Every structure is written in C-alpha cells, then in structure tokens.
Amino acid sequence: MKPELLLVGPMMPHVMEALDEDFTVHRLWEAEDRDALLAQAGSTVRAIGTNGHLGASAALMDALPKLEIIGCYGVGVDSIDLPHAAKRNVIVTNTPDVLNDDVANMAIALLLATSRRICAGDRYVRDGRWLEANMPLTRSIRGKRLGILGLGRIGKDIATKASVFGMDIGYHGRSRQNDVPYRYYDDLVAMAKDSDYLVAICPGGEATHNIVNRPVIDALGPEGVLINVARGSVVDEPELVAALQDGRLGGAGLDVFAEEPKVPDALLTMDQVVLQPHAASATVETRHAMGDLVVQNLRAHFAGQPVLTPVQ
Numbered sequence: 001m002k003p004e005l006l007l008v009g010p011m012m013p014h015v016m017e018a019l020d021e022d023f024t025v026h027r028l029w030e031a032e033d034r035d036a037l038l039a040q041a042g043s044t045v046r047a048i049g050t051n052g053h054l055g056a057s058a059a060l061m062d063a064l065p066k067l068e069i070i071g072c073y074g075v076g077v078d079s080i081d082l083p084h085a086a087k088r089n090v091i092v093t094n095t096p097d098v099l100n101d102d103v104a105n106m107a108i109a110l111l112l113a114t115s116r117r118i119c120a121g122d123r124y125v126r127d128g129r130w131l132e133a134n135m136p137l138t139r140s141i142r143g144k145r146l147g148i149l150g151l152g153r154i155g156k157d158i159a160t161k162a163s164v165f166g167m168d169i170g171y172h173g174r175s176r177q178n179d180v181p182y183r184y185y186d187d188l189v190a191m192a193k194d195s196d197y198l199v200a201i202c203p204g205g206e207a208t209h210n211i212v213n214r215p216v217i218d219a220l221g222p223e224g225v226l227i228n229v230a231r232g233s234v235v236d237e238p239e240l241v242a243a244l245q246d247g248r249l250g251g252a253g254l255d256v257f258a259e260e261p262k263v264p265d266a267l268l269t270m271d272q273v274v275l276q277p278h279a280a281s282a283t284v285e286t287r288h289a290m291g292d293l294v295v296q297n298l299r300a301h302f303a304g305q306p307v308l309t310p311v312q
Contacts, residue, residue: 003302004041006064008050011073015291019049022299038063047071047298052094053260055079061088069301071294074281075099075154076231077311078204092311093297096153098289099281104157106280107199107229110253111146111162113274114225115139115197120271142166147195149188149212150202150230151177158199170194173202188212192219197227204231214239217249225251229280232258241266244273255280 005023010016019025026045031037042063050056052074058081061067069091070080077094085092113119116138124135146162148155151171159169159182170183172191177184185191188211192198198220202208212226212235220226226249228235237258243249244267251272257263260278267273281287297307 003047004045005047005049005298006038006041006045008048008054008056008060011049011051011294012287012291014288015073015295018295019298022295022302023047025049047301049073049294049298050080052076052079055081056085057081058084061085061090069093069298069307071298072311073290073294076204078231078233080311082311091301091307093294093307093309094311095290095293096309098293099286100154100157102283102286103154103201103229103280104161106255106276107154107158107201107227108161108165110227110229110255110274110276111141111165111197111199111225114227114251114253114272115141115144117271119274123271141197143168144196145170145194147172147185147191147198148182149173149191149198149200149234151180151182152201152203154229155199155201156180158201167197189215189219192216192224193221195220195224197225199227200230200234202230202234204233208234210234210236212236212240214243217243220249222247223250225249225253227253229255232256232260237264244270 002024005019006026006028009029026037026041028034028037043065045064046066046068048056048070050072052072056070061084067090072080072094075094075096077092080092082092121135124130142165144167146167146169148159148171151173162169170185170191172185172188200212217239241264244252253274255276256278267275297309300307
C-alpha cells in the first residue's frame with residue numbers, strides 16, 4: 001500500500017507525477033467540500049505537501065492524526081505552525097539552497113532596475129519621449145552602501161554579488177557573524193541611516209513583522225531605496241507607501257507584498273518603484289529543483305532514511 005499524502009495546492013506537473021507514483025494523493029484544492037475530504041481521508045494521511053504561501057495550520061495537522069511529515073515547496077515556512085508540528089513530532093522540510101542564486105539575482109536585478117531606472121527608461125522609449133529629449137541621468141551603484149537585513153544563505157549570496165559591483169556591504173541580524181568581512185549593525189535604524197540601499201531578505205513571521213517600519217524607512221531617507229525579496233510582512237506597507245508619496249524615501253524594488261496578489265494602488269503609478277509578482281525564485285530551473293527536493297525529502301522519510309533538508 002502506498003502512503004497517503006494530502007496535497008494542499010498544485011505543484012509543477014513533474015512533481016505531481018512523481019508524488020502519484022509513490023503516494024496515494026488527495027488533492028485538497030480540488031475538493032468541493034474540503035472538510036468532507038479531511039473527514040474521509042484524514043485518518044490515514046501520513047504526509048502533507050504544501051508551499052510557503054499555503055502552509056499548514058494546527059487545525060489541518062490535527063485533522064490528520066497519523067501525520068508524520070510536511071514537505072514544503074519553498075524556503076519560507078512562516079505559514080506552517082512549527083511549534084504545533086514540533087508538539088506533534090511532525091517533521092517539516094523545505095527547499096533551501098537550490099533557490100539562493102536566483103533569489104539573489106532578483107535582488108541585484110531590482111537594485112539595478114531602481115538605480116538605473118530600467119523600467120522607466122523602457123517606458124520613456126515606448127512613449128516616444130526620447131524623440132523630444134534625453135532621459136534624465138540615473139545613479140550608479142558602485143561605491144554605494146548596501147545594508148542587508150538578514151545575512152543567511154541568500155543574504156550572503158546577495159552580498160557576494162553586490163561586492164562585484166563595488167558596493168560597500170553592511171548587515172543586520174540577530175547576531176554578529178565572525179566569518180564574514182562585512183560590517184555588522186546591531187541596530188537596524190543605524191544601518192538604514194548608513195545605507196543607500198536596504199535589501200530585506202530575512203524570514204517572515206512574528207519576530208520580523210513590520211521590522212522595516214517608519215523609523216527604518218525615514219533613516220534610509222529621500223535618496224535611499226528599499227529592496228524587498230523577503231516577505232511582504234517584514235515591511236510596514238502603509239508606511240512605505242506614505243514615505244514614497246511624501247518623498248521621504250527615494251524608491252523601492254518590491255517582489256513581495258503584504259496581501260498578495262493585491263498590491264496597493266498607489267504603487268502602480270510610481271515611476272520610482274519597480275514591482276515583481278513574487279517571482280524571485282520563479283525560473284524554470286530553480287522551481288524544478290525545488291520540486292525535486294520536495295519529492296526527495298518525502299521519499300527519504302518513507303524509505304526510513306533521514307530527510308535531506310529538515311527545518312526542525
């Protein structure tokens with residue numbers, strides 16, 4: 001008998017094909033009556049497949065008394081109730097490392113897009129304004145100060161790539177890391193004050209909710225730019241919008257938002273803002289590797305082997 005797995009939302013076709021080979025899969029998102037599906041199959045389900053957005057609540061776990069493992073497609077696990085999973089002795093896995101390069105690349109792309117006004121330049125040409133006058137000068141990032149909020153795996157990759165462009169790197173996190181050459185700030189406001197660009201790449205969750213608040217934004221200042229490739233929850237979005245409207249913040253490159261896929265209307269008309277649809281890891285290659293890692297973790301567990309990338 002195949003182990004039974006509850007798939008909370010769709011994944012890439014090759015992932016679902018692999019899961020169908022190894023598991024009896026219950027597709028929760030396709031059920032007309034989700035409660036009925038859980039009541040019918042919940043007593044035999046031993047695994048959950050989910051993603052960083054849909055997660056897994058305590059209530060969902062408790063509907064599955066034989067649950068052993070949660071495989072998360074994504075590195076962020078703030079939407080999974082980790083304390084409850086630990087209480088239930090449920091293994092949680094995610095997909096770190098395989099997405100580092102592309103997420104870091106998106107951060108650098110947003111740095112360049114905001115500093116060189118790439119999107120505004122594209123519109124300038126398309127609208128025919130170049131025929132009337134040259135576009136105003138933009139900004140170089142060489143020699144500029146970059147503050148990184150969260151120097152984890154991806155944060156380090158961003159720092160390495162930004163160093164190639166000649167940027168001066170500082171970082172803020174829970175503690176100093178002695179094996180890196182970058183300046184450590186134990187105060188986020190102080191780092192923002194010393195930075196031309198601030199990149200948020202910290203985990204989401206209660207500990208970082210609205211950590212980029214008005215004091216941080218005001219410290220970054222009217223020439224500063226905020227880049228967010230972390231979670232929408234780490235930025236006080238109303239304060240961000242107000243600062244951009246008032247000119248208290250120079251610009252922003254945003255891949256994530258507080259209520260995705262909803263984006264504040266005010267941001268849609270701002271030339272100093274570059275927007276992306278939570279796409280930092282959204283390349284064919286990276287998403288394929290993420291899906292493979294979900295399957296590998298689940299297969300390892302049910303083969304009686306340690307999982308590859310446990311969260312806890």
